[in-house]
Structures are given as structure tokens and as C-alpha cells.
Amino acid sequence: MRRQPAKALLIDLDGVLRRWDPAVPAAVEQKYGLSSGALMSTAFTWDLLRPAVAGELTDAEWMSLVADRLPLSAQDARAAVAEWQTHRGTVDPEVLAFVREARAAGRPVGIATNATDRLRDDLAALGLADEVDLVVSSWELRIHKPAPEYFARAAAAVGLEPQWILFVDDDDRTIRGARAAKLLAYRWSGPDGLPYLRGALGLP
Template structure:
């Protein structure tokens, strides 16, 4: 690969490298309304504690079971839904994987994710344990994107000044925060956004 106009790539995981399917069938099979798991799992304070390491992934999922059981009156349904969700494998964007693979050895590549303590295990399950030179997991940092400390710590991890880092994320607020930290930020929608960014021809937004 031709050397890109950046000194390092910092890349989000969810919504960029991997994509989770809907849980409709799992929730219906368990007897829960569609959307019930996400309505509990991804709202504060549960998700905030999980992605900043105040609770482990196992503790987070146990809390979700308890909340679902209380909300819907069935511990069995809650346990079945969370067990089914926990076993789901995401779709991997192999076009993004190919871009990261080609880039490694040219410049450092790091994954920067608001993730739980299960991230390493999850990446290994889908064959992505070695897709990057470093993994910056916010549950190990104690702070999550868009906190500016995440960007400083990620740049430090790859040994490249923030001004020389390209940050790619599907969440616009995280991209805005990266730009405020002095990085070049790209709002990811498709792999084409990343490909263009690596040539220095993408437009901000």
C-alpha cells in the first residue's frame, strides 16, 4: 500500500468493523417484546458502567436479566433472551478488514472501542484478534468516547501525535470529539469512506 497521509489509523469497531443483527427472533422466541433487550442493555446507567469498566461484562448481562425479569415478569424469558443475545455472532465487514490488513506494516493501526470486558473474547470468536496493532478498550481505561482522554490515550498507545492520527467512527459525536482533540476525523458510513480517507481525499462530515 502507498504510504497514507497520516501517521496512524484509529478505528472504531461496532458499526465499522462488525455489525450486530437485530434480536427480533430471539426476543419473540423468549416471549419478550421486540426491542426489550436493547431498551435495558444500552441505556444508562447499565451501559455506562459496562463500557467504563465499573462492572464486568458478566455483571452487566446479569443486571440486564434482572431488569428484564422485573419489567416483564419472567426470569426464564429474561435469561433465555440474554443467553440468545450473548451467543449471537456479528457480521464482519471484510472490506474494512482488508483495508486494515493492508495498512498494517505501513502505519500503526489501533481499534478504539466503547466496549465491555468481553471485547478480546468477542474479537477472537470472529477471527479478528490480530486485525490491529493495538486495541484500546474503554472498559480498561475507565473512560469512554467521546471523553477527550480516550483520544489522548489512543494516540499515546500508537506513539503518534494526535495531529497525525486519522480517527474513523460511525458515531458523529465521537468524530467531532476526535477533531477537537486535533485528529482528522471521518464519519464512517461505508468502507468507501475509509478507503477515501486513507488517500486524503475524503470530505469531513
């Protein structure tokens, strides 16, 4: 029996709709004599990342803690982090076109992301604030993916039962959590998946 098309789309921001240029942190690391990958590995240490996306730390507080852990003088560490953070990524034009197609076809689209309190400013700076119908932010909910409550709150924000929502993310653990919460979840690995996603939403 053929599945009925999904009625709404929830899409991750980082790694799906927003792309990051690895050359940016690499250049900062080289400039300040840091080892390759030091900025990302420090920032994404779980004891720093979790409170930052769970609404327990502001983005500024998170970055301050990252600077404290870098093997640099306090002044250089703060400068390196600030320079790194001036880059806020770029929008994937193919994914944005897909989002616009979905909305034009009457499918509500939301960004569902683990984020800090900087999210809304980033969306405005990237020109995405008016490109979606809703934003489901872990920082605002005080609960992060892949917690079951996150997906329940996301579905409630959309106003549909989970099985009618197509959820797109680039993280395996998050995809497993979304499927456990009964959402139709697709593991993003690049634009090659767009034909499948269009079909899942019943787009022409």
C-alpha cells in the same frame, strides 16, 4: 495546501469493523414475547451501558442487570439474554481488507472502542486479534469515548501526536470529541467512504 497523509489508523469496532445482524435479537424477542427492540433498548440504557464500558461492571454483571429489567420471569429473562449473547457479530470483509492494506503500507492500526471485559475474547473469536497492532479499550482504560482523556490515551498508545492519527467511528458525538482532541476524524456511514480513507492515509 494539501494535508500530509495520516501516519496511523484508529478504527471503531462496532458499527465499523464488526456488524450486527438485527434479525438475531428480533428472533429472541419474538420467541420470548418481548416487544421489538426491547433487548437493545434495555442494554443501552445509559445507566447500565456507561458503567459497563467504563470498567465498573463486567460484561456478565451488565447482562445480569439487563435480564433483571426485562418484563419476564427471572428464568426466561436470563435465557433470553443468554441466547441473544451467543451471537457475537460478524466482520465486515471490506473494512478488514482496508485494515490489512493500511498495515501492509506501514501504517499502524488500532481498534479504539467502547467495550466491556469481553472484548479480547470477542476479537479472538472473530479472528481479529492478530489483524491490528493495538487495542484501545474503554473498559481497560476506565474511561470511554468521547471523553478527551480517552483520545489522549489512545494517541499515546499509538505513539504519535493526535494530528497524525486517522480516527474512524460511526457515532457523531464521538467524532466531535475526536476532532476536538485534534485527531483527523471521519464519520463512518459505510464502505463508500473507503476511497477517502485510503487517500487520507496516503494508500495507493
